[in-house]
Amino acid sequence: MRNSNWRERFQNFMEGRYGQDELSHFLLVVTLIVIIINFFTHSAFLGIVAGLLLVWVYVRMLSKDTARRAEENRRYLDVKDRVVSFFKGFGSRSGHDSSAQADFRIYRCPKCGQKIRIPKGHGMVEITCPKCRTRFRKRT
Numbered sequence: 001m002r003n004s005n006w007r008e009r010f011q012n013f014m015e016g017r018y019g020q021d022e023l024s025h026f027l028l029v030v031t032l033i034v035i036i037i038n039f040f041t042h043s044a045f046l047g048i049v050a051g052l053l054l055v056w057v058y059v060r061m062l063s064k065d066t067a068r069r070a071e072e073n074r075r076y077l078d079v080k081d082r083v084v085s086f087f088k089g090f091g092s093r094s095g096h097d098s099s100a101q102a103d104f105r106i107y108r109c110p111k112c113g114q115k116i117r118i119p120k121g122h123g124m125v126e127i128t129c130p131k132c133r134t135r136f137r138k139r140t
């Protein structure tokens with residue numbers, strides 16, 4: 001009986017309040033990281049930072065200004081998306097090297113049509129097709 005009473009009181013208390021979102025989860029993770037770091041550094045500054053982060057999480061959770069909190073969360077997700085796509089772009093750029101593309105020419109083997117990438121600027125070179133072993137000369 002007391003249990004359900006507490007739950008009811010808690011539900012009444014949380015009524016109309018914002019609660020958790022992705023930003024509060026992110027802030028909690030950051031707080032945890034700061035606390036772990038401070039376990040080794042024992043820095044008063046980091047202790048205050050961790051405390052303020054926790055206060056921020058709870059102030060947001062208990063806030064009744066849900067529109068503003070949702071807006072904060074949206075901005076956080078925007079930044080997160082940009083960071084994620086930055087690192088994705090970084091990864092694909094190193095995989096697909098577009099700057100090196102300009103320094104190569106693509107030739108086709110005259111016999112089997114196999115595409116062969118040859119570095120530019122070596123004058124006339126003899127190319128051996130990796131597929132059919134046909135040799136042909138091209139200007140690079």
Ligand SMILES: [Zn+2]
Pocket residue numbers: 109110111112113114129130131132133134
């Ligand atoms: Zn060939």
